[in-house]
Amino acid sequence: MVEYICSRGSSLRLRELLDTTCRLANTLKKYGIHKGDRVAIYMPVTPLAVAAMLACARIGAIHTVVFAGFSAESLAGRIIDSGCKAVITYNQGVRGGRVVELKKTVDEAVKNCPGVKHVFVAQRTDNKVHMDDRDIPLEEEMAKEAPVCAPESMDSEDMLFMLYTSGSTGKPKGIVHTQAGYLLYAAVTHQHVFDYQQGDVFGCVADIGWITGHSYVVYGPLCNGGTSVLFESTPLYPDPGRYWETVQRLKINQFYGAPTAIRLLLKYGDKWVKTYDRSSLKTLGSVGEPINHEAWQWFYRVVGDSRCTLVDTWWQTETGGVCIAPRPSEEGAEVIPAMAMRPFFGIVPALMDENGKVIEGNDVSGALCIAQPWPGLARTIYGDDQRFIDAYFKKYPGYYFTGDGAYRSPEGYYQITGRMDDVINISGHRLGTAEIEDAMDEHPAVPETAVVGYPHEIKGEGAFAFIVLKEDTVQTENVKEELKSIVASKIAKYAVPDHVLLAGSLCRKM
Ligand code: WT7
Numbered sequence: 001m002v003e004y005i006c007s008r009g010s011s012l013r014l015r016e017l018l019d020t021t022c023r024l025a026n027t028l029k030k031y032g033i034h035k036g037d038r039v040a041i042y043m044p045v046t047p048l049a050v051a052a053m054l055a056c057a058r059i060g061a062i063h064t065v066v067f068a069g070f071s072a073e074s075l076a077g078r079i080i081d082s083g084c085k086a087v088i089t090y091n092q093g094v095r096g097g098r099v100v101e102l103k104k105t106v107d108e109a110v111k112n113c114p115g116v117k118h119v120f121v122a123q124r125t126d127n128k129v130h131m132d133d134r135d136i137p138l139e140e141e142m143a144k145e146a147p148v149c150a151p152e153s154m155d156s157e158d159m160l161f162m163l164y165t166s167g168s169t170g171k172p173k174g175i176v177h178t179q180a181g182y183l184l185y186a187a188v189t190h191q192h193v194f195d196y197q198q199g200d201v202f203g204c205v206a207d208i209g210w211i212t213g214h215s216y217v218v219y220g221p222l223c224n225g226g227t228s229v230l231f232e233s234t235p236l237y238p239d240p241g242r243y244w245e246t247v248q249r250l251k252i253n254q255f256y257g258a259p260t261a262i263r264l265l266l267k268y269g270d271k272w273v274k275t276y277d278r279s280s281l282k283t284l285g286s287v288g289e290p291i292n293h294e295a296w297q298w299f300y301r302v303v304g305d306s307r308c309t310l311v312d313t314w315w316q317t318e319t320g321g322v323c324i325a326p327r328p329s330e331e332g333a334e335v336i337p338a339m340a341m342r343p344f345f346g347i348v349p350a351l352m353d354e355n356g357k358v359i360e361g362n363d364v365s366g367a368l369c370i371a372q373p374w375p376g377l378a379r380t381i382y383g384d385d386q387r388f389i390d391a392y393f394k395k396y397p398g399y400y401f402t403g404d405g406a407y408r409s410p411e412g413y414y415q416i417t418g419r420m421d422d423v424i425n426i427s428g429h430r431l432g433t434a435e436i437e438d439a440m441d442e443h444p445a446v447p448e449t450a451v452v453g454y455p456h457e458i459k460g461e462g463a464f465a466f467i468v469l470k471e472d473t474v475q476t477e478n479v480k481e482e483l484k485s486i487v488a489s490k491i492a493k494y495a496v497p498d499h500v501l502l503a504g505s506l507c508r509k510m
Contacts, residue, residue, distance in 0.1 A: 004047055005201065005229050005250050012047045014225075019147035020048065024055035024138070026145035031118050031136065033086055035060030035152050038162075040084040042075060042106055044068045044093045045208050045232045048122050048138075050218055052088045053161070053208070060152035063161045064174065067209025068093055068100065070492050072108035074172075078164050079113045082174055082382055087116055088138070090124040096237040103129045110134075156180035162382045163211055165317040166432040167391055168403070168421035174382030175211075175317050182320045183223055185376025189321035189344060190220030193313060194254045194283045195329035201280070203229040203252035205243065205261070211317040212287055216256055220321070235261045240268040244276040244303070255303070256285035256313075258428040259295050263458050266298040273302050283328075284310040288428030289460045290416055296338045314340035314416050316402060317430075318392070320376025323347045324414050341413045346374045351408060352396050367420055368406040369399035424453030424461045429494050436463055436497065439490035440483050445473045448506050451497065465497040468506055476502065 004012045012020075033039060039061050043049035049065075056063040064082050066075050079087065087110065093100035103121055107130070110116045121131065122138040131137070160182055162174040190196055202221050206212035221228035229250055235243055243265070247255060265272065284304050286296070291312050300310045309328040315321060326341040327333055335341065343349050351359040351366030359366045370377075377400065381388040395401045405417040419425070422433045433451040440449040448468040456462035465483070473479060480500040487496045 004050065005227065017047065017051060017054070020051040020142070021054040021058060022147045022149035023142040023145040024048075024051050025058040025149040027120070027136075027138065027141045028055055028061065028086070029059055029149075030141070030145070031086065031120075033059065033061050033118075035154075037061045037086075038082045038084045039063050040075070040079050040082070040087045041065045041208075042068055042070075042087060042089040042102060043122075043208075044090070044095065044100075044102075044124075045213065045217065045230045046090075046124070047230065049208055050230065053214075053218055054222075055149075057160060058149055058151050060154055060158070062159045064163065065161070065209050065214070066164070067207055067492070068102060069209070069494070071489050072105045073490050074492060075105065076109040076112050077171060078174070079109060079116060081164075081171070082162060083115055084113070085115060086118045086120065088120045088122070090122045091129040092125045092127055094124060095232075096234040099125065099127075107132075154179050157379070159379075161214065163214065163317055165211075166423060166430050166435060168423050168432050169434055170387075170432075172432075172435070173384070173387065173391070175378045176380045176382050177214075177320055177376075178379050181375035181377070183219055185321040185374065186215040186220040187223035189376075190216055190226070191224055192327055192329070193311060193322045193325045193344065194256065194285060195309070195327075196221075196224060196226060196254060198225070199227075200253040200282075201227045201229065201251055202254045202256075203231070203247065203250065204254075204256040204285075205229075205231040205235075206256070206258070206287075211315075211320075212256075215321050235265055239272065240265055241272040241275055244273050244278060247278050247281060248276040251280040253280055254283040254285065255281055256287065258288045259286055259291040260289065260427040260458060260460055262286070262291070262295045262299050262303075263460075266295065266302075267458075270302050278303065278305065281308050284308050286310065286312045287315070287322075289425045290418060291338050293338050300337070309335060310337075311335070312338060312340050314404075314414075318378040319370075319374075319402075320378065323370065323374075324349065324416070336409075336413060339409075339413055339415045343414070346372070348372045349406070349414060350399060351406060352399070352401075356396055362408050362412050363410045365405060365407040365417060367396070368402045368404045368414075368416070369396050370402065371399055373400075424463065426453075426456075426461055426463060426494055427459045429492075431463070431491070431495055433463070435491060436465065436487055436495055439487045439495075440465065440467065442486055442490070443479065443483055445470050445479050446483065450503075450506050454499075456498070462499075463495065463497040465500045466503045466506060467500055468503055 313325040348371040453461040
């Protein structure tokens with residue numbers, strides 16, 4: 001049985017997914033989208049969004065999924081950088097019971113994107129939204145098309161998709177993944193890290209706007225002919241039992257989520273978990289940020305009834321799939337709480353000291369690098385090979401530098417210690433502090449800003465901003481609020497600093 005199951009309860013067989021994908025692919029072709037063209041997808045996690053990704057892949061177009069919580073300006077920046085010809089979206093979205101004006105955001109974004117020739121608009125709600133000449137009602141057009149579309153022939157090194165992620169400097173970069181290597185790596189890691197068996201129901205609750213959604217909601221499970229759950233909701237809607245109700249209803253075997261959600265849910269107590277039958281669960285997975293001991297233990301003991309294996313998986317947008325994780329299905333393999341443990345097949349980690357020398361031996365810490373290429377490694381940053389080299393291969397020549405630090409235990413196991421650069425991780429969302437500073441610098445009364453991450457109980461990290469005001473500024477509190485709304489509108493709500501502190505001056509490194 002091969003199917004997609006949505007958290008709302010409907011399911012879609014692979015055959016239907018193929019038909020939908022082909023109709024969508026034919027629609028894209030009809031409107032002049034061909035091999036090599038870039039297409040932005042601004043949709044929540046739905047079967048049609050998955051079909052949109054696969055339709056692009058089928059005709060050799062390159063998708064760039066933009067998380068549907070990003071602002072119009074963030075969306076426009078990505079569309080312009082990747083040179084998208086089209087955007088696929090919904091009239092509106094529904095998240096946690098609230099309506100999200102997706103089409104309005106796209107309209108605002110494409111005002112500044114002359115390269116966009118068409119916006120394909122699907123219907124998520126019954127509400128009518130304003131349609132322009134360039135807008136195409138997606139389902140209506142798909143209904144006119146045949147459910148058959150021959151896949152385009154591609155070279156193994158042709159691009160499959162790009163996905164934007166933050167670095168320590170500059171604008172978010174379009175990380176490029178290619179056809180064969182990425183797909184192979186997503187498939188093999190999906191099978192072995194989670195011990196996925198034919199017939200299992202795989203429940204990764206990540207959004208398709210992130211790499212986790214690409215690799216473990218869409219490409220990994222599909223390559224393995226698996227059943228994948230599409231989770232469109234939030235952990236708290238309609239109540240804090242949502243994940244576990246979904247596990248019970250869909251009989252999920254592998255549950256893969258983020259520590260930030262686990263930390264949030266454990267505050268609501270065990271009863272929301274215990275109300276539901278979780279006997280289907282075999283493997284639990286954690287991703288995106290370090291998992292603290294309290295969250296690990298609660299996830300393991302309460303959610304997994306101390307009988308499921310829990311894998312802390314370390315990887316990045318750039319690595320395509322999991323690179324360091326325990327593989328408990330292997331005989332004799334142990335799992336130590338809150339540790340990513342062992343490199344995956346073909347991954348050769350190296351720890352570096354400050355002088356760029358490899359640190360040998362165990363019970364040591366250093367900058368985490370990977371010494372050999374592997375199939376899932378990103379191939380470049382879209383349009384900027386030099387930036388790719390500079391960001392990942394320059395600091396330790398001959399090695400891929402991850403940006404993270406790690407500790408190697410006396411037994412030779414790895415533990416990730418956190419970022420070594422100016423990247424922070426808010427609720428599992430990766431952000432450069434410079435991005436937030438750049439947004440705030442737009443305020444006319446604020447000549448200087450500095451943003452740092454600080455430990456946050458639920459989010460893992462939060463943003464803390466220091467600002468300098470022009471001398472004649474009187475409405476200090478207003479400025480703070482204005483700064484927050486600038487960040488929300490320029491980046492996304494999750495990037496808004498929790499604290500804005502007035503400083504006399506900021507002494508900055510040159
Ligand atoms: C950064 C990558 C990988 C998919 C989601 C995030 C941090 C990721 C772990 C983990 C500690 C982790 C790292 C990494 N990170 N997984 N298991 N333990 N830190 O992908 O947005 O590209 O972020 O997330 O700092 O560099 P991403």
